Amino acid sequence: MLRAALGVVPRRRPSTLPALTLEQAGAAVDREHLAAYDRVCGFRLSDQLPPTYPHVLAFPLAMRLLTAPDFPFPAVGLVHIANRITVHRPLTAEMSLDLAVHATDLRPHERGRQVDVVTSAAVDGATVWTSVSTYLSRSPSTGAAVTPPPTKAGEPSAVWFVPARVGSDYAAVSGDRNPIHTSRIGARLFGFPKPIAHGMWSLARCLAALEGRLPGSCTVDVRFQRPILLPARVRFAYADGHFALTGKKPHLAGQVTPA
Template identity: 55%
Template sequence: MGNLTWLYAKAALTGFTRSGSTLPDAVRDLRVDVDREHLTAYNRVCGFGVRDELPVTYPHVLAFPSQIELMTGPGFPFPLPGLVHVANRITQLRPLRADEPLDVKVQLGNLRPHERGRQFDVVSSVSVDGERVWVDVSTYLRLGGGSGDGSAREREEPPKPTGGWRVGGDVGRRYAEVSGDRNPIHLHALTARAFGFPRAIAHGMWSKARCVAAFEGRLPDAFTVDVRFKAPILLPGKVDFSAAPTADGWRFALWSKKPHLEGVISG
């Protein structure tokens, strides 16, 4: 996995001069052959078993360098620092295998207003032999200038936990190694404090992957897993995991004193 540190440095140096009201009409295409050692390392960090079938969240890290290239490239209107990853939806149309060459496509779209600012989607897809088999939609929020007219939110009550996880202080660094996402807020308390966090925080996509790993062996070949990221998980920490069956899948959540993630798996 390529080191994206230079792109984060570029974003820090030039990002705050960015402005605009449209997204660039740019696309990144690449062919990827899965590195089995990298896949094994990812599986271990996120809690998946080691096997030839790719976890549904794994192609996200293959597309991630192209996502960052688009968000630091010409015409992108927002500074990368300060963007908030608020949601991620992945649809798998069939299982993907480690021995399949993957054609990955990444593009930006759907810039729209939000009550707290503006949001947009980064859409990544994977095709095998011309057949689209996997789609990932990550939604990011740029804070500021929103309508602020959202209705008052009721206090949320935590669901009954079905398990609990201790999240080590090194999870941010370990996931950064396999994902390429070396955002300073995930790496060390000192660098996280520079961005307003008391300690380093876990990657949202790590927390999603860890939740999906809890369902391993119980999911159909084709399904969608949709999550909303609520509040960051401070490292180290402890979170409660809850899961409950629904008519066509599962509902799940991560909580501590506040909700961290809420998600739905539907077949």
């Protein structure tokens, strides 16, 4: 996070992505950490890994990539706008995961430029989990954005109160201590009146609500639409594989499909 903070100092940056893949062999799951993650995100305590959990295992690698000197944007200020996770087979705490992270597909967005950070986890050489996180670097208009899909999740079936501590609690279990999530001052520096919930927490909370209904192998697509200002009251909806989280405005919309 210190390297990320130093990255906001103005300097000349490259216009292309680094040809770099960061790897970590044999990443083990700490069951105490897994239990803490489950509690913060609303999952049942279990040895089965939530679909979002490998994201936090690989977060240190992703941060090293995003804070590399030859990355075209500063990490602080990047906006996580979409995510696609594919679970190729059920994952458990006994597995030792080989992780790899790289960036690809730098392209225009109506509010700047966007890039995909691709993460994979393998066991004995076979890929068991992949994730594509799309980040936006805001700048003057450089092209057109993909229009978010309409919400197809139907009417809300649950109302959740999201306390202010979710920002710091998720930061503790994820390692993502971006001040927009944990500090009112930090949030205001980036244009938010209050700290906002992590996008990956809101996705994990939605998937926790679907525990027992998710296929063992599946793909989860989500678009993050509006940040959740903490504290908040949000409404969850799910129908025919589509899910949504809304408040006064839509926060996210996603879909689960069998892989």
